Amino acid sequence: MSHTRSRSSVLQWLVVTFGFLALALAFSARATLGLVMPIWEQELGWSRSFVSGSAATALLVMATVAPFAGHFIDRHGVRLTLALGLFLVGVGCLIVSSTSNAIIFLIAFSAISATGYGIVATHIVSTAVARLFDRNRGLATGIATSGATGGQFLIVPLIAVVLTTFSWRWSFLAIGIGCLALIPILWWTLTEKGDSAIAPSDCEPTPSIWVDVSAVIRKPAFHILFWSFLLCGFTTAGVIETHLLPYASFCGFGPVPSATAYGVLSAVNMLGMIGAGWLADRMNRIVLLGSIYLLRGVTFIVLINVGADYEMLVVFALMFGAVDYATVPVTASLVASHLGLRVMGLSMGMISAGHSLGAAAGAFSGGYIFDLTMGYDWVWITSIVLAVGAGCIVLLLKNNPQDATVREAGH
Template sequence: MSATTSAQPRQNWTVVIFGFLALSLAFSSRAALGLIMPVWQTEFGWTSSYISSVGAAALLIMAIVAPFAGRLVDRLGSQFTLNLGMGLLGVGCAIVALMNGKLMFVIGFAGFCAIGFGIVATHVVATAVARSFSDNQGLATGIGTSGATGGQFLIVPLIAALLAFASWRWSFGALSLASLALIPCIRMSMRPDMSSNEAEGRKDDPSTMRQDFTSIVRQPAFHLLFWSFLICGFTTTGVVETHLLPFAAFCGFPPIPSATAYGLLSLVNLIGMIAAGWLTDRVNRPMLLAAIYMLRALTFILLGSIPGTSIEMLFLFAVLFGAVDYSTVPVTASFVASHVGIKTMGLAMGLISAGHALGGAMGAFAGGYVFTATQTYTLVWTGSVWLAVGAGVLALFLKAHPITKAAAS
């Protein structure tokens, strides 16, 4: 599909590579919260509700940051934006590694890390890829944004190993060092996704963020994408990313096998995102997006039946859910590129991602609150079934416009 006005196909694979790596570290840092939650409950005496509340606060900060990060990548490009985010993430993980109480935890995770999460996000990478590719844009977006899950296949089990054989402080310390080490690599190796003349032109663009925002929210497709992606956030980032590993511990499963199942989920997620990106270029997109949400609803029915069974059921859920987890991202990004346009795609994706983060915050808080109140996750998984069905229905109302050069202007 064609998303730029360039006469020649553009193939900037360094944007895909470093976008993948940056997302791998950012999302693994987020996943570490759920993995380490039981340890903090024992060491500090914190409740799952409190830790989940801090995680929810981080997601709310992400929601606030996301549109500004999108605007930043629209104006200054992905290289600068990703480096800024990785720096904040590295500092935040270092603070968490050194924390001795609630204040440092809040500052580190819900402060520095949260802002970093909001900047090193799928909407930033998706926007960068859309501007860097005119052919096979869906596939490239699927590969680049799959770092949000695929990179965790190796990183999350390593975090679990450090947790088991050293301590949780080593886990966050390693994440901090890796995040900071990626900055010079991006600086030296990543090709800019816009020329210096284009960057200067965007800085001098007289359109304001308010004007672009008004233009975006007047489009019906934006609202369908926003609300379906908010539900997506609740049913992925909120209840699964934050509560799957605590749920596994509740079921009596050991930490390392549980983390391995989560890593497997991430690997299948990578395949699912790439496959969804490939399909985005080739099939009816509203039907594709609706099918992803409906299949996700079915996986929550399986998840609710796991207590009292074997860990093999957790691995089965990991495979099935992984296939339909973040596979919504390349499809949603494709709709934004075709229905909103490349010029304001960063801001539009930022707003939609803010909805995703808001939904995630609601899911993270609801999961912790429900478990603290009932000592079970049954209501969480049941509610997620119906929410995913609702998102699928919203997707069916989208119009399958062909992606054209005119849409990208």
């Protein structure tokens, strides 16, 4: 019994580790786009609207892929899911590193890599972790999904150094090689027997994806979490991941100082996700999630006033990092309790699709507003309003799910 429990514990934390690493690589690849955007404007003549539009297109692809990726992990487990996603991200990055053609870039980044981003995503990792952990689920989810930002603390500054020392092509090449190199390690370590602890057995009933979708969208809790997460996407992956580095460049800061501030944001973000996961196990999760959104709105006031003051940019990075992806482990915990573990992958995928739709709107509107006004003030003002709105929506959620046990009976 003790030996079995020990092996189970090892599997649990291996999934947490590989989830962290996979997210670190995938999200760093996305962040690199913002880092090289000003360089592409000068070297390739691509407008900020075009690059922002490619990011928005990638986010729309991610939104389309997310529910199917969630259903895929519900059926097949985390090993095959992450391996497939890493392969697509890696191949897309390698193609981007070797082209100057706008069409090929769109295919590589906004189609191939974007499909991988939709698979190597926080909803996939949080689902795998939730299936394995009964105790400390929030903490484990926070640690695993913090790879989305914490991994960038080291990777993005390194990419900036590669960018300034060599070229932007080497930046994407390094990310692509890293993704492909992780696949065999992940595949050999997360054995098929271990992965069966995450995916359902063949003898379990497997309703079609459309039956499960119909059941999920009838739940009021889904709509509250979906729309708040959509607004979350606008204020994080949309305007910050895509436009913070170009905004820093616009304020007069070079690639390395800008990437360093982004790295600070990512490091604090990691601590914020872990802390939010820990708190989700110990306090009212609805109040916690609503407070995170409201505090995020306050941070944009600081961002508006950065100007040429680098210290103010770092202050924003510290404040925003604490409330950036801290929403992920809390939202995942609420999905598990209010919508059920059996369809958690699908539910998180659908909610994450909303996040990507909001992010696409933020990414595109940020570039469009900049080209229109030659500034970002209205982007940040809009973000304040939407973050506060997300917090208000969350507070409508009931604290005690009425039928979670019914849904769990099928698991």
